[in-house]
Amino acid sequence: MSLDFPGLFNYWLIIILMLIGFYIVIAHGNLVKKIVGLNVFQVSVFLLYITMGKVEGGTAPILADGIEVYSNPLPHVLILTAIVVGVATTALGLALVVRIKETYTTIEEDEIDAMENQG
């Protein structure tokens, strides 16, 4: 790494993405935006795993002549599972938002809260 970064450049990006995502989840009142925030948050973790498996100059772990450096495939495989889980979570979350929209006619958290407090 020729960059003058303290630490790995990727990690800085990951932390920034992670905090952006987390902030959206906490700060936004729109239920769809919350799910988007959750996705950004999860994607940053996917990147964390992918980065940790990458070996500089390494290729995909395929047995062939002339290739000596391989990236670690395990974190990549793990994150494939996590991506599937993430997709399932997003789908379920959005399905819930659709149902919420049908019954409450809004997807703004403050309006829903107001309706719930009325009884």
Add this chain to the structure above:
Amino acid sequence: MIQHHLPILQILVPLLAAPVCMFIRHPQVVWVWTLAIVWLCLPMSVALLLQVLDQGVIVYELGDWAAPWGIEYRVDSLNAFILVIVTMIASVVVPYGRTLVDSEIPASRIYLFYAMFLLCITGLLGIAITGDAFNLFVFLEISSLSTYVLVSLGKDRRALTAAYRYLIMGTIGATFYIIGVGLLYMATGSLNIVDLGKLVPAMADHRTIQAALAFLTVGLALKAALFPLHMWLPNAYAFAPSVVTVFLAATATKVAVYAFIRVIFGIFGDIDVLALLPVRYLLMLLAVAAMFAGSAVAIYQNDAKRLLAYSSIAQIGYMILGISMDSVTGVAAGIVHLFNHALMKGGLFMALGAILYKTGSVDLRDMTGMGRRMPFTMAAFVVGGLSLIGVPLTAGFVSKWYLIQAALEAGWWPLAVLIVLSSLLAVIYVWRIVEIAYFQPGGQLPKIYDRAPLKLLIPMWVLTGATIYFGIDATTTMDIAYTAAKALVPGGAP
């Protein structure tokens, strides 16, 4: 031969049974199918527990790939005990649930309900049985995703928002957990819990390991609803269908607490992590705060389901308190409280489910004279309530007795005082319901003898009876809890 494959069958049977529900579709047939499956799972987990108590740890390598490369299922006395708790509660909940599911869930969706229920059981059993940190995450998400669906099936529209909030909080918790696992893998190159337990001590001073511990703790505390990360729990319990509330209250948070124990003692056990960082005192503080805050808020609830939900938060505090003491007695008290609380909360929520079925409301203001209208149900409720307080001859007394003993052993007598004081708060909220049900004049309500159907009463009294039984004869449960605690706590091995 079958004996050898029991650990994997324990997971495979409910996992494969879930999609079959989608083909059966007929509500009654699906119920019979689910019942058959959970009643098959119970003897399997009991057989595993007996085998473990007899021969020690069972290791099952998936596809014969040796750990730490392959995934291994590792059954010791602790998680065999958890398996029995989950399957036992499930085998009581399914027969109990038939009437309530029919009345609370549209007939066209009942087969989906049971499919999700089986998946939820799979997830919970998987968390307990696996010996691989990442595999644990996958099962955690299987159980969580199915739980969100189960919660959202509630009749009240607030069930939807409760499920949504649970989904957001739960996913953050699970993501924190995988960040922690990722950091551990980064530092050690292993995902096997036993292997991690050997590798981690060498690099205990490493910042990555400490960050991993922080992420794992927060992630699992969210899943276990440890104060102050409990915000998702009251609404999820209050608005979910009654059957789901019974099952979740009795098992879901317990399994998360188990995962917590596994991480704290399994992975970080040998470096005495509870002493290395101020984690022990932090946990102790949060546990005590949960005991008081949960009980105090419970006192002011008007919805009986919410009241019990807040009481659950307090009870989780007791479990974590036992664990944070880091002594054999403390951890054993925490583990035995897992079991006892599953019994009593299961029984209590079953009583509320029956009341909801008969009267359509569990609001305290509608419960006047309930002691006369539904005598058997309220009697079960009172026994459960006494057990929450920790009155002798109930299971709750056993847990609190050992908890106080552990506190005194370690010389923390103020902690023992706090345990007793927080129990007094439990007296108040249990008494509120008892007073309304037995001592307030029925008012406008007709004084009819309105017994709940036997289909609901029998499972309810099975759990309530177990609460009394394990309160009188706690030798079996305490033996298992002690064996498990001795294996976990460093220096506690016999």
